[in-house]
Amino acid sequence: MTGLEGVPMTTDSTPTIVDSDGHIIESIEEMAEFLDPPIRDTALGTGGIGTIIELSKTSLFGTLDGLHFTNVVPSDNATARRERINASGHRMGSAQDWQALLDKSGMAETVVYTTEGLQVGKLRNRDYVVGLCRGYNDYVADCYQRYDSRIHPIALIPMQDPVRAALELRRAVKELGLLGAMLPSTGLDLHLGHEYYWPVYQEASDLGCILAVHGGSNVGIGIDSFTSLTTSGIVHHPVPLLYAFVSFIYDGVFERFPDMRVAFLEGGCAWVALALDRIQRAAEFSGAPPRPAEEYLAGGNILIGCExxxxxxxxxxxxxxxxxxxxxxDYPHEVDFKSAMDEIEETVNDDGLSDDQKAAVLGGNAKRFYRL
Incomplete structure (x- = not known):
């Protein structure tokens, strides 16, 4: 079955599709309505320093890093040079665009993460980030979740202040009905397994909600001298996920909070093989983790995004x-509507997986993990 301009569509014979990691693209003008007045002034450039900082008119979170918005022309040997096909004529990444994608693709549900807020870990003014996360969560709950119940936005929380982050996590889950919160993979002062952040993990465990480490900025991982988004992207998406996974194991997070559910997203899954091999090797010389790393992965509380x-x-x-x-x-970031559908089709036709495994990857595992 084909849809928009020959794009392959899911059919009755295709497993139920649940997207474990899509993205909204924020409208700062829409979001401003949900912000406290000082932050709203910054968003709209209508007061104080907001009138002279042009960047604030397009981003409340600052820039992701020094590369993401500078590589606007693909290299000569890039494979994705065709004209982009979005899901609709609506604003890309809007609730209306996502609704169209769900309708046309046959996907049952999608879990969507921020675009602007991927760099939230870089922010330093705690009061600002607390207010910004609160406004963001009100915005996505009202403009995405309530617009279509198949769209499940994930909250932002101010990890710079774990006590207030835990409070905002509780509000986002209990009052707004969000599924959980994103943890920035880079930008924070400490690694995510550090005990400083444990109040957030305790709250997530008490609430029974998810946390998700999501790849984003390339800051702080030793590649500041890279000048190509391509070379940076090879490293900066998976490597911080590896950092977080290892720190959660060796700092005792998974032992202290055995019921906590954590996703590791936008880094593919090859980094997992590296982690398992290096953990096994390290155990021979410097001590084993509390449990074999394979047990954490097989226990049902960890989700790894595959593109x-x-x-x-x-x-x-x-x-x-x-x-x-x-x-x-990952729609509508690196992929467009056609690419997203092609990747589903490729998974359906993958000879390396059984039908049951395909069904699990395409929908069953995400549905179970997110408790949809």
Whole structure:
């Protein structure tokens, strides 16, 4: 079955599709309505320093890093040079655009993360980030979740202040009905396994909600001298996920909070093989983790986002089981509507996975993990 301009669509024979990691693209003008007055003035450039900082008119979170908005022309050997096909004529990444994608693709549901807020960990003024996260959460609950119940936005919380982050997490889950919160993979002063952040993990465990470490900025991971978004992207998406996973294990987070559910998103799944091998090797010389790393992955409380057919996935499925791995569209970032549909089709046709494994990756695992 085909849809928009020949894009392959899901059919009755295709497993239920649940997107574990899509993205909204924020409208700062829409979001301003939900912000406290000082931050609203910054958003709209109508008061104080907001009138002279032009960047504030397009971003409340600052820039992601020094590369993401400077590489506007793909290299000559890039494969994705065709004209982009979005899901609709609506603003890209809007609730209306996502609703159209769900209708046209046959996806059952999507879990959507921020675009602007991927760099939230870089912010330093605690009062500002507390107010900004609160306004963002009100915005996505009202303009996305309430617009279409199939769209599930994930909250932002001010991890710079764990006590207030825990309070905002509780509000986002209990009052707004959001599924949980994103943890920035870079930008914070301490690694995510540090005990400083444990009040957030305790709250997430008490609430039974998810937390998700999401790749974003390239700051602070040793590649500041890279000048190409391509070379940076190879590293800066998966490597911080590896950092977080290792720190959660060795700092005792998974032992202290055994019921906490954590997703690791936008880094593919190949980094997991590296983590398992290095942890096993380290155990021979400097001490084993509390449990074999494979047990954490197989326990049902960890989700790893996979973007299309990942050559490493069949190997990992054999090593730890298929349960941790879930399809992520990443729409409308690196992929457009056609690419997202192509990746689903590729997974359906992957000879390296059984039908049950395909069904789990394409929808079952995300549905279970997010409790949809």
């Amino acid at each position: 299309g057919v990942d050559p490493t996935l069949p190997y990992l499925a054999g090593r730890v089981g298929i349960e941790p791995f879930a399809y992520s569209s």
